[in-house]
Amino acid sequence: MSDVNRQWLLKARPTGMIGPEHFELVESAMPRPDFEAGQVLVKTLMLSFDPAMRGWVMDEPSYLPPVPLGEPMRASGVGQVVQSSNPALPVGTLVQGLVNWQEYSIGDPRHPLAPPTPLPAGTPPGMALSIFGSTSLTAYFGLLDVGQPQPGETVLVSGAAGATGSVVAQIARLKGARVVGIAGGADKCQWLREACKVDEVIDYKREDLPARIAQLCPEGVNVFFDNVGGDTLEAALANMADFGRIVLCGAIAGYNDETPRPGPRNLMNVVTRRLRMQGFIVIDYLARANEAVAALAEWVAAGELAWREDVQEGFENIPATLQRLFDGRNQGKQLLKLADPE
Numbered sequence: 001m002s003d004v005n006r007q008w009l010l011k012a013r014p015t016g017m018i019g020p021e022h023f024e025l026v027e028s029a030m031p032r033p034d035f036e037a038g039q040v041l042v043k044t045l046m047l048s049f050d051p052a053m054r055g056w057v058m059d060e061p062s063y064l065p066p067v068p069l070g071e072p073m074r075a076s077g078v079g080q081v082v083q084s085s086n087p088a089l090p091v092g093t094l095v096q097g098l099v100n101w102q103e104y105s106i107g108d109p110r111h112p113l114a115p116p117t118p119l120p121a122g123t124p125p126g127m128a129l130s131i132f133g134s135t136s137l138t139a140y141f142g143l144l145d146v147g148q149p150q151p152g153e154t155v156l157v158s159g160a161a162g163a164t165g166s167v168v169a170q171i172a173r174l175k176g177a178r179v180v181g182i183a184g185g186a187d188k189c190q191w192l193r194e195a196c197k198v199d200e201v202i203d204y205k206r207e208d209l210p211a212r213i214a215q216l217c218p219e220g221v222n223v224f225f226d227n228v229g230g231d232t233l234e235a236a237l238a239n240m241a242d243f244g245r246i247v248l249c250g251a252i253a254g255y256n257d258e259t260p261r262p263g264p265r266n267l268m269n270v271v272t273r274r275l276r277m278q279g280f281i282v283i284d285y286l287a288r289a290n291e292a293v294a295a296l297a298e299w300v301a302a303g304e305l306a307w308r309e310d311v312q313e314g315f316e317n318i319p320a321t322l323q324r325l326f327d328g329r330n331q332g333k334q335l336l337k338l339a340d341p342e
Protein backbone atom coordinates (compact mmCIF):
# COMPACT_ATOMS: atom_id res chain seq x y z
CA MET A 1 0.00 0.00 0.00
CA SER A 2 1.33 3.45 -0.92
CA ASP A 3 2.14 5.85 1.91
CA VAL A 4 0.43 8.72 0.13
CA ASN A 5 -3.17 9.81 0.65
CA ARG A 6 -4.67 11.98 -2.08
CA GLN A 7 -7.16 14.53 -0.76
CA TRP A 8 -9.32 17.35 -2.08
CA LEU A 9 -9.06 20.22 0.43
CA LEU A 10 -11.46 23.15 0.66
CA LYS A 11 -9.39 26.08 -0.67
CA ALA A 12 -11.91 28.93 -0.80
CA ARG A 13 -15.52 29.55 0.18
CA PRO A 14 -17.64 30.10 -2.94
CA THR A 15 -19.84 33.15 -3.34
CA GLY A 16 -21.75 31.84 -6.39
CA MET A 17 -21.65 28.48 -8.17
CA ILE A 18 -19.39 26.01 -6.43
CA GLY A 19 -16.71 24.47 -8.67
CA PRO A 20 -13.30 22.82 -8.89
CA GLU A 21 -11.62 26.21 -8.31
CA HIS A 22 -12.75 26.09 -4.67
CA PHE A 23 -10.77 22.92 -3.97
CA GLU A 24 -7.14 21.87 -4.06
CA LEU A 25 -5.79 18.39 -4.80
CA VAL A 26 -2.93 17.47 -2.46
CA GLU A 27 -0.91 14.41 -1.54
CA SER A 28 -0.68 13.92 2.22
CA ALA A 29 0.81 11.30 4.48
CA MET A 30 -1.29 8.20 5.09
CA PRO A 31 -3.39 8.69 8.26
CA ARG A 32 -2.42 6.52 11.25
CA PRO A 33 -5.38 5.11 13.21
CA ASP A 34 -5.24 4.75 16.99
CA PHE A 35 -5.78 0.98 17.05
CA GLU A 36 -6.01 0.88 20.85
CA ALA A 37 -9.01 3.22 20.65
CA GLY A 38 -10.67 0.91 18.12
CA GLN A 39 -9.97 3.15 15.14
CA VAL A 40 -9.51 1.56 11.70
CA LEU A 41 -8.07 2.66 8.36
CA VAL A 42 -10.73 2.87 5.65
CA LYS A 43 -10.09 2.92 1.90
CA THR A 44 -12.72 4.99 0.09
CA LEU A 45 -14.62 3.01 -2.54
CA MET A 46 -17.57 5.23 -3.42
CA LEU A 47 -18.56 8.83 -2.63
CA SER A 48 -22.03 10.25 -2.23
CA PHE A 49 -22.76 13.76 -3.53
CA ASP A 50 -25.41 15.77 -1.73
CA PRO A 51 -26.71 19.30 -2.37
CA ALA A 52 -26.22 20.01 1.35
CA MET A 53 -22.46 20.00 0.70
CA ARG A 54 -22.91 23.47 -0.82
CA GLY A 55 -24.06 24.65 2.63
CA TRP A 56 -21.30 22.83 4.51
CA VAL A 57 -18.60 24.98 2.84
CA MET A 58 -20.17 28.23 4.08
CA ASP A 59 -18.93 29.87 7.26
CA GLU A 60 -22.44 30.20 8.61
CA PRO A 61 -24.22 28.61 11.57
CA SER A 62 -26.10 25.50 10.47
CA TYR A 63 -26.95 22.01 11.68
CA LEU A 64 -23.30 20.96 11.10
CA PRO A 65 -20.15 23.05 11.62
CA PRO A 66 -18.62 24.51 8.45
CA VAL A 67 -15.83 22.54 6.74
CA PRO A 68 -12.65 24.42 7.77
CA LEU A 69 -10.53 25.91 4.98
CA GLY A 70 -7.54 23.65 4.26
CA GLU A 71 -9.37 20.51 5.43
CA PRO A 72 -10.62 17.64 3.23
CA MET A 73 -14.15 18.24 1.95
CA ARG A 74 -16.74 16.49 4.09
CA ALA A 75 -18.59 13.70 2.28
CA SER A 76 -20.32 10.50 3.11
CA GLY A 77 -19.52 7.33 1.28
CA VAL A 78 -18.65 3.66 1.45
CA GLY A 79 -15.19 2.32 2.17
CA GLN A 80 -13.44 -0.89 3.06
CA VAL A 81 -11.47 -1.49 6.25
CA VAL A 82 -7.83 -2.11 5.28
CA GLN A 83 -6.11 -1.90 8.70
CA SER A 84 -7.76 -2.87 11.97
CA SER A 85 -7.39 -4.60 15.29
CA ASN A 86 -11.04 -3.93 16.14
CA PRO A 87 -12.98 -7.24 16.14
CA ALA A 88 -16.21 -5.41 15.32
CA LEU A 89 -14.62 -3.94 12.16
CA PRO A 90 -12.17 -6.52 10.80
CA VAL A 91 -10.07 -5.98 7.66
CA GLY A 92 -12.26 -6.36 4.59
CA THR A 93 -15.45 -4.99 6.20
CA LEU A 94 -17.45 -2.64 3.95
CA VAL A 95 -18.50 0.39 5.97
CA GLN A 96 -20.58 3.49 5.44
CA GLY A 97 -19.82 6.84 7.04
CA LEU A 98 -18.07 10.18 6.61
CA VAL A 99 -15.09 9.25 4.44
CA ASN A 100 -14.55 12.76 3.00
CA TRP A 101 -12.88 13.60 -0.32
CA GLN A 102 -9.80 11.47 0.21
CA GLU A 103 -8.53 8.01 -0.67
CA TYR A 104 -8.07 6.88 2.94
CA SER A 105 -9.67 8.00 6.18
CA ILE A 106 -9.69 7.02 9.82
CA GLY A 107 -12.87 5.26 10.87
CA ASP A 108 -13.62 6.10 14.47
CA PRO A 109 -16.35 4.01 16.15
CA ARG A 110 -16.86 6.86 18.65
CA HIS A 111 -17.58 9.48 15.97
CA PRO A 112 -20.67 11.32 17.30
CA LEU A 113 -22.44 11.66 13.96
CA ALA A 114 -21.18 9.05 11.51
CA PRO A 115 -19.21 6.16 12.99
CA PRO A 116 -18.18 3.59 10.34
CA THR A 117 -21.20 1.31 10.06
CA PRO A 118 -20.93 -2.10 8.40
CA LEU A 119 -23.10 -2.51 5.30
CA PRO A 120 -25.74 -5.23 5.51
CA ALA A 121 -24.32 -8.41 3.97
CA GLY A 122 -24.70 -8.48 0.20
CA THR A 123 -25.56 -4.79 -0.19
CA PRO A 124 -23.44 -3.24 -2.97
CA PRO A 125 -21.93 0.20 -2.17
CA GLY A 126 -24.12 1.92 -4.78
CA MET A 127 -27.34 0.59 -3.27
CA ALA A 128 -26.20 1.45 0.26
CA LEU A 129 -25.77 5.08 -0.81
CA SER A 130 -28.79 5.33 -3.10
CA ILE A 131 -32.00 3.44 -2.42
CA PHE A 132 -30.93 2.53 1.16
CA GLY A 133 -29.01 5.77 1.71
CA SER A 134 -29.75 9.04 3.45
CA THR A 135 -31.79 10.48 0.56
CA SER A 136 -34.25 7.59 0.85
CA LEU A 137 -34.42 8.03 4.63
CA THR A 138 -35.08 11.72 3.98
CA ALA A 139 -37.90 10.80 1.63
CA TYR A 140 -39.41 8.27 4.03
CA PHE A 141 -39.45 10.39 7.19
CA GLY A 142 -40.05 13.72 5.46
CA LEU A 143 -43.08 12.42 3.61
CA LEU A 144 -44.60 10.13 6.23
CA ASP A 145 -43.74 11.95 9.48
CA VAL A 146 -43.91 15.55 8.32
CA GLY A 147 -46.23 15.43 5.29
CA GLN A 148 -48.56 12.68 6.56
CA PRO A 149 -50.33 11.99 3.24
CA GLN A 150 -53.67 10.21 3.42
CA PRO A 151 -55.01 7.77 0.80
CA GLY A 152 -56.69 9.66 -2.03
CA GLU A 153 -54.90 12.94 -1.29
CA THR A 154 -52.85 14.75 -3.93
CA VAL A 155 -49.10 14.89 -3.28
CA LEU A 156 -46.97 17.30 -5.32
CA VAL A 157 -43.19 16.71 -5.36
CA SER A 158 -40.51 19.04 -6.72
CA GLY A 159 -37.12 17.68 -7.77
CA ALA A 160 -39.17 14.56 -8.39
CA ALA A 161 -36.66 12.71 -10.60
CA GLY A 162 -33.85 13.14 -8.07
CA ALA A 163 -32.62 10.74 -5.42
CA THR A 164 -34.90 12.12 -2.71
CA GLY A 165 -37.84 13.23 -4.84
CA SER A 166 -38.24 9.99 -6.78
CA VAL A 167 -38.48 8.00 -3.55
CA VAL A 168 -40.95 10.51 -2.10
CA ALA A 169 -43.13 10.22 -5.20
CA GLN A 170 -43.12 6.43 -5.08
CA ILE A 171 -43.77 6.13 -1.33
CA ALA A 172 -46.68 8.57 -1.76
CA ARG A 173 -48.06 6.31 -4.51
CA LEU A 174 -47.57 3.20 -2.35
CA LYS A 175 -49.51 4.94 0.44
CA GLY A 176 -52.46 5.48 -1.88
CA ALA A 177 -51.97 9.13 -2.81
CA ARG A 178 -52.31 10.65 -6.27
CA VAL A 179 -48.85 11.92 -7.21
CA VAL A 180 -47.79 14.85 -9.37
CA GLY A 181 -44.05 15.14 -9.97
CA ILE A 182 -42.11 18.21 -11.14
CA ALA A 183 -38.81 17.62 -12.96
CA GLY A 184 -36.58 19.20 -15.60
CA GLY A 185 -36.44 17.63 -19.05
CA ALA A 186 -38.22 15.02 -21.15
CA ASP A 187 -36.02 12.10 -20.11
CA LYS A 188 -36.54 12.64 -16.40
CA CYS A 189 -40.30 13.09 -16.91
CA GLN A 190 -40.55 9.90 -18.96
CA TRP A 191 -38.64 7.93 -16.29
CA LEU A 192 -40.98 9.27 -13.59
CA ARG A 193 -44.03 8.27 -15.56
CA GLU A 194 -42.87 4.85 -16.75
CA ALA A 195 -40.50 3.51 -14.08
CA CYS A 196 -41.81 5.33 -10.99
CA LYS A 197 -45.47 5.14 -12.07
CA VAL A 198 -46.17 8.73 -11.06
CA ASP A 199 -49.69 9.81 -12.05
CA GLU A 200 -48.83 13.17 -13.61
CA VAL A 201 -45.56 14.90 -14.47
CA ILE A 202 -44.71 18.55 -15.10
CA ASP A 203 -41.57 19.50 -17.03
CA TYR A 204 -40.89 22.85 -15.34
CA LYS A 205 -38.29 23.76 -17.96
CA ARG A 206 -40.85 23.61 -20.75
CA GLU A 207 -44.24 24.21 -19.11
CA ASP A 208 -45.93 27.04 -17.22
CA LEU A 209 -45.54 25.64 -13.71
CA PRO A 210 -48.30 27.51 -11.78
CA ALA A 211 -50.82 26.93 -14.58
CA ARG A 212 -49.99 23.23 -14.88
CA ILE A 213 -50.23 22.66 -11.12
CA ALA A 214 -53.65 24.34 -11.13
CA GLN A 215 -54.75 22.20 -14.07
CA LEU A 216 -53.50 18.90 -12.64
CA CYS A 217 -54.59 19.59 -9.05
CA PRO A 218 -58.08 21.10 -9.42
CA GLU A 219 -58.98 20.26 -5.80
CA GLY A 220 -55.68 21.70 -4.58
CA VAL A 221 -52.48 20.11 -3.31
CA ASN A 222 -52.78 18.32 0.04
CA VAL A 223 -49.06 17.69 0.53
CA PHE A 224 -46.27 19.58 -1.21
CA PHE A 225 -42.81 18.02 -0.72
CA ASP A 226 -40.36 20.74 -1.73
CA ASN A 227 -36.77 20.10 -2.75
CA VAL A 228 -36.38 23.25 -4.84
CA GLY A 229 -37.77 26.42 -3.18
CA GLY A 230 -37.95 29.81 -4.95
CA ASP A 231 -40.48 30.11 -7.76
CA THR A 232 -41.45 26.45 -7.37
CA LEU A 233 -42.51 26.99 -3.77
CA GLU A 234 -44.41 30.11 -4.78
CA ALA A 235 -46.25 28.18 -7.52
CA ALA A 236 -47.21 25.42 -5.07
CA LEU A 237 -48.33 27.91 -2.41
CA ALA A 238 -50.76 29.34 -4.95
CA ASN A 239 -52.36 25.91 -5.39
CA MET A 240 -52.61 24.40 -1.90
CA ALA A 241 -55.81 22.85 -0.59
CA ASP A 242 -57.15 24.02 2.78
CA PHE A 243 -55.25 22.38 5.68
CA GLY A 244 -52.48 21.26 3.28
CA ARG A 245 -48.97 20.44 4.49
CA ILE A 246 -45.77 21.80 2.95
CA VAL A 247 -42.67 19.74 3.71
CA LEU A 248 -39.58 21.92 3.36
CA CYS A 249 -36.84 19.43 2.54
CA GLY A 250 -34.51 21.67 0.56
CA ALA A 251 -34.32 24.73 -1.67
CA ILE A 252 -31.66 23.81 -4.23
CA ALA A 253 -32.70 26.56 -6.65
CA GLY A 254 -31.04 29.09 -4.36
CA TYR A 255 -28.00 27.21 -3.00
CA ASN A 256 -25.55 28.93 -5.36
CA ASP A 257 -27.14 32.39 -5.29
CA GLU A 258 -24.74 35.21 -4.49
CA THR A 259 -27.40 37.06 -2.55
CA PRO A 260 -30.43 35.46 -0.88
CA ARG A 261 -33.45 35.46 -3.16
CA PRO A 262 -36.70 37.06 -1.94
CA GLY A 263 -39.15 34.74 -0.22
CA PRO A 264 -42.42 33.65 -1.84
CA ARG A 265 -44.74 36.63 -2.32
CA ASN A 266 -47.83 34.61 -1.48
CA LEU A 267 -46.95 33.38 2.03
CA MET A 268 -50.29 34.79 3.23
CA ASN A 269 -51.82 31.65 1.69
CA VAL A 270 -50.44 29.78 4.69
CA VAL A 271 -52.89 31.79 6.81
CA THR A 272 -55.94 31.84 4.58
CA ARG A 273 -55.71 28.14 3.68
CA ARG A 274 -54.65 27.08 7.20
CA LEU A 275 -51.50 25.36 5.95
CA ARG A 276 -48.72 23.76 7.94
CA MET A 277 -45.21 24.39 6.62
CA GLN A 278 -42.41 22.47 8.30
CA GLY A 279 -38.73 21.98 7.65
CA PHE A 280 -36.81 18.94 8.81
CA ILE A 281 -33.30 17.46 8.70
CA VAL A 282 -32.86 13.73 8.27
CA ILE A 283 -30.19 13.43 10.97
CA ASP A 284 -32.94 13.93 13.57
CA TYR A 285 -34.39 10.60 12.40
CA LEU A 286 -31.22 8.50 12.36
CA ALA A 287 -32.24 6.62 15.51
CA ARG A 288 -35.22 5.31 13.50
CA ALA A 289 -33.21 4.45 10.37
CA ASN A 290 -33.91 0.71 10.71
CA GLU A 291 -37.64 1.32 10.37
CA ALA A 292 -37.17 3.10 7.03
CA VAL A 293 -34.59 0.61 5.73
CA ALA A 294 -36.93 -2.31 6.54
CA ALA A 295 -39.82 -0.69 4.66
CA LEU A 296 -37.59 0.25 1.71
CA ALA A 297 -36.15 -3.29 1.56
CA GLU A 298 -39.65 -4.74 1.40
CA TRP A 299 -40.67 -2.42 -1.44
CA VAL A 300 -37.42 -3.11 -3.31
CA ALA A 301 -37.88 -6.89 -2.95
CA ALA A 302 -41.45 -6.56 -4.23
CA GLY A 303 -40.26 -4.59 -7.27
CA GLU A 304 -42.25 -1.53 -6.14
CA LEU A 305 -39.41 1.01 -6.12
CA ALA A 306 -37.38 2.25 -9.08
CA TRP A 307 -34.14 4.17 -8.60
CA ARG A 308 -31.20 5.34 -10.68
CA GLU A 309 -27.52 5.57 -9.76
CA ASP A 310 -25.41 8.08 -11.67
CA VAL A 311 -21.88 6.74 -11.13
CA GLN A 312 -18.97 8.93 -12.20
CA GLU A 313 -15.35 7.81 -11.88
CA GLY A 314 -11.91 9.27 -11.19
CA PHE A 315 -10.44 10.98 -8.12
CA GLU A 316 -9.63 14.08 -10.21
CA ASN A 317 -13.32 14.42 -11.20
CA ILE A 318 -14.65 14.75 -7.64
CA PRO A 319 -15.29 18.54 -7.50
CA ALA A 320 -16.77 18.63 -11.01
CA THR A 321 -19.14 15.82 -10.06
CA LEU A 322 -20.63 17.95 -7.27
CA GLN A 323 -21.64 20.54 -9.88
CA ARG A 324 -23.80 17.99 -11.69
CA LEU A 325 -26.38 18.29 -8.90
CA PHE A 326 -26.75 22.02 -9.50
CA ASP A 327 -27.26 21.93 -13.25
CA GLY A 328 -29.48 18.85 -13.23
CA ARG A 329 -27.08 16.62 -15.18
CA ASN A 330 -27.38 13.91 -12.51
CA GLN A 331 -29.74 11.10 -13.44
CA GLY A 332 -30.73 9.88 -9.99
CA LYS A 333 -28.43 9.49 -7.02
CA GLN A 334 -25.08 11.14 -7.76
CA LEU A 335 -22.14 8.88 -6.89
CA LEU A 336 -18.47 8.56 -7.82
CA LYS A 337 -16.60 5.27 -7.73
CA LEU A 338 -12.95 5.23 -6.70
CA ALA A 339 -12.35 1.51 -6.33
CA ASP A 340 -14.09 -1.85 -6.18
CA PRO A 341 -14.21 -3.85 -2.95
CA GLU A 342 -11.39 -6.39 -2.64
Ligand SMILES: NC(=O)c1ccc[n+]([C@@H]2O[C@H](COP(=O)([O-])OP(=O)(O)OC[C@H]3O[C@@H](n4cnc5c(N)ncnc54)[C@H](OP(=O)(O)O)[C@@H]3O)[C@@H](O)[C@H]2O)c1
Pocket residue numbers: 049050051052134135138159160161162163164165182183184185188227228248249250251252253254280281282283325326327328329330332333334
Ligand atom coordinates in the same frame (compact mmCIF):
# COMPACT_ATOMS: atom_id res chain seq x y z
N1 LIG B 1 -33.72 18.01 4.78
C1 LIG B 1 -32.88 17.01 4.66
O1 LIG B 1 -32.51 16.33 5.62
C2 LIG B 1 -32.36 16.68 3.29
C3 LIG B 1 -31.61 15.50 3.08
C4 LIG B 1 -31.21 15.19 1.77
C5 LIG B 1 -31.51 16.06 0.73
N2 LIG B 1 -32.19 17.21 1.00
C6 LIG B 1 -32.54 18.15 -0.07
O2 LIG B 1 -33.29 17.44 -1.03
C7 LIG B 1 -33.10 18.04 -2.30
C8 LIG B 1 -32.71 16.96 -3.31
O3 LIG B 1 -31.45 16.40 -2.94
P1 LIG B 1 -30.92 15.06 -3.63
O4 LIG B 1 -29.68 14.69 -2.92
O5 LIG B 1 -32.03 14.11 -3.76
O6 LIG B 1 -30.48 15.58 -5.08
P2 LIG B 1 -31.15 15.23 -6.49
O7 LIG B 1 -32.58 15.62 -6.43
O8 LIG B 1 -30.80 13.84 -6.86
O9 LIG B 1 -30.34 16.19 -7.45
C9 LIG B 1 -30.57 17.56 -7.46
C10 LIG B 1 -31.65 17.95 -8.51
O10 LIG B 1 -32.13 19.23 -8.19
C11 LIG B 1 -32.63 19.82 -9.36
N3 LIG B 1 -32.14 21.21 -9.45
C12 LIG B 1 -30.85 21.63 -9.43
N4 LIG B 1 -30.80 22.97 -9.55
C13 LIG B 1 -32.08 23.39 -9.69
C14 LIG B 1 -32.68 24.67 -9.87
N5 LIG B 1 -31.94 25.80 -9.93
N6 LIG B 1 -34.03 24.73 -9.98
C15 LIG B 1 -34.77 23.60 -9.93
N7 LIG B 1 -34.26 22.37 -9.75
C16 LIG B 1 -32.94 22.27 -9.63
C17 LIG B 1 -32.12 19.01 -10.55
O11 LIG B 1 -33.22 18.27 -11.06
P3 LIG B 1 -33.99 18.77 -12.42
O12 LIG B 1 -33.12 18.31 -13.54
O13 LIG B 1 -35.29 18.09 -12.33
O14 LIG B 1 -34.05 20.26 -12.35
C18 LIG B 1 -31.11 18.08 -9.92
O15 LIG B 1 -31.03 16.85 -10.58
C19 LIG B 1 -32.08 19.14 -2.11
O16 LIG B 1 -32.75 20.36 -1.92
C20 LIG B 1 -31.38 18.74 -0.83
O17 LIG B 1 -30.77 19.83 -0.18
C21 LIG B 1 -32.61 17.53 2.26
